[in-house]
Amino acid sequence: MTQPFRVGIAGLGTVGVGVIKVVQKNADLLAKRAGRPIEITCVSARSKDKDRGVDLSGYRWIDKMEDVAHQPDVDAVIEVVGGSEGAAYELVKNALKAGKHVITANKALVAHHGIELGELAEENNVSLAYEAAVAGGVPVIKAIREGLTANKMDAVFGILNGTCNYILTQMRETGRDFADILSDAQKLGYAEADPTFDIEGIDSGHKIALLAANAFGIKPDFDAVKMTGITHLTATDISFATELGYKIKLLGIARCIDDQVLQTVEPCLVPIESPLGS
Numbered sequence: 001m002t003q004p005f006r007v008g009i010a011g012l013g014t015v016g017v018g019v020i021k022v023v024q025k026n027a028d029l030l031a032k033r034a035g036r037p038i039e040i041t042c043v044s045a046r047s048k049d050k051d052r053g054v055d056l057s058g059y060r061w062i063d064k065m066e067d068v069a070h071q072p073d074v075d076a077v078i079e080v081v082g083g084s085e086g087a088a089y090e091l092v093k094n095a096l097k098a099g100k101h102v103i104t105a106n107k108a109l110v111a112h113h114g115i116e117l118g119e120l121a122e123e124n125n126v127s128l129a130y131e132a133a134v135a136g137g138v139p140v141i142k143a144i145r146e147g148l149t150a151n152k153m154d155a156v157f158g159i160l161n162g163t164c165n166y167i168l169t170q171m172r173e174t175g176r177d178f179a180d181i182l183s184d185a186q187k188l189g190y191a192e193a194d195p196t197f198d199i200e201g202i203d204s205g206h207k208i209a210l211l212a213a214n215a216f217g218i219k220p221d222f223d224a225v226k227m228t229g230i231t232h233l234t235a236t237d238i239s240f241a242t243e244l245g246y247k248i249k250l251l252g253i254a255r256c257i258d259d260q261v262l263q264t265v266e267p268c269l270v271p272i273e274s275p276l277g278s
Contacts, residue, residue: 002035002036002037003036004036004037004038004039005034005036005037005038005039005075005076006039006040006041006073006074006075006076007038007039007040007041007074007075007076007077007078007103008040008041008042008043008044008062008068008071008074008076008077008078009040009042009043009044009068009077009078009080010043010044010045010062010065010068010077010078010079010080010081010087010088010091011044011045011065011078011079011080011081011082011088012043012044012045012050012052012056013045013080013082015080015105015132015136016043016045016078016080017052017053017054019078019080020040020043020054020056021054023038023040024054024055040058040059041059041060041071041073041074042059042060042061042062042068042071042073042074043056043059043060043061043062044061044062044063044064044065044067044068045065046065048061048063065081065087065091066087066090066091066094068091068095069091069092069094069095069097069098069100070094070098074100075100075101076100076101076102076103077091077092077095077100077101077102077103078102078103078104079091079092079095079102079103079104079105079106079109080104080105080106081106082106082108083106083108083109084106084108084109084111084112084113085112088104088106088109089109089113092104092106092109092117092128093116093117093120096117096120096121096124096126096128097120097124098124099124099125099126100126101126101127101128101129102117102121102126102127102128102129103129103130103132104128104129104130104132104133105130105132105133105136106130106133107130107133107134107203107206107207107210108206110128110130110133110206110210110220111205111206111207111209111210111220111222112220112222114130114210114213114219114220115219115220130210133206133207133210134160134207134210134211135158135160135207140211141210141211141214144156144211144214144215145214153215153216153256154255154256155253155254155255155256156208156211156212156215156253156254157208157251157252157253157254157255158251158252158276159249159250159251159252159276160203160204160207160208160250160251160252160265161198161201161203161204161207161250162190163185163190163191163192163195163198163199163203164198164199164201164204164229164230164250165249165250166185166190166191167181167182167185167191167199167230168230168233168238168247168248168249168250168267170184170185171233171235171238172238172242172247172248175235175238175239176235177234177235178230178231178233178234178235182195182199199229199230199231200227200229200231201227201228201229201230201250201265201266202227204227204250204251204252204265205222205225205227205252205263205265206222207252208225208252208253208254208263208264208265209221209222209224209225209263211252211254212254212261212263215254215256216254216256216261218261221261221263224261224263225263225264225265226263226264226265226266227264227265227266228264228265228266228267229250229265230250230267233248233267241269242272244269245271245272246269246270246271246272246277247269247270247271247272247277248267248268248269248270249267249268249270249276249277250265250266250267250268251265251266251267251268251270251276252264252265253265253266253268
């Protein structure tokens, strides 16, 4: 029998638990497509006793997340801890040094340390896969890196943050102000208790830095991204935009102009009937 591809998962929030559920539910399909079984051997998170709604009994628990990198029965580390520093950074760095593939959904980590981590992956002949870090359900990184290899791109842009998109949509549909909608979004679980990264454009900034790097062959440069969030927008702004035939969307935009790359995150007017507007 073909040896299984063994993975260790660090981080058991919504994404980490989602990965486990997919592997459990679609084990046969994954094995068929990958040519070998996918086997979760160990897991780790900040809290061991929390009920996550998924059966973890078949997996070895690792108390210190960074130690997932050193497990002999792990071929690839899946990092869904989050954050650009601390445990996530140490885990990914150590895993690459140990010759293990890394799969991450951590856009902040790759935006800040992508070059260093990419060089480590190359030195140790392993993969650093971060497709899920940008537009998780849309294979945009793969499309840019592989499908559009022969194409010269002038710009890449899009709606990159679901929380902001939800808030702006609700403001438009209900006529209520930003603070009211944000409070509701937090109660419903659409927004974090501390929503700063989302509403100030930082999350979108991380993502557009990664898209720009892939689209234009440059180093990720998060510090060069000019970011304006949505906290200053009012119901009146939304209403005026609607009267003019537009919606307000928070867009991440990267443009190559005379061999210089301009990266911004800002609320923009987009035509209601356009792909971004609809």
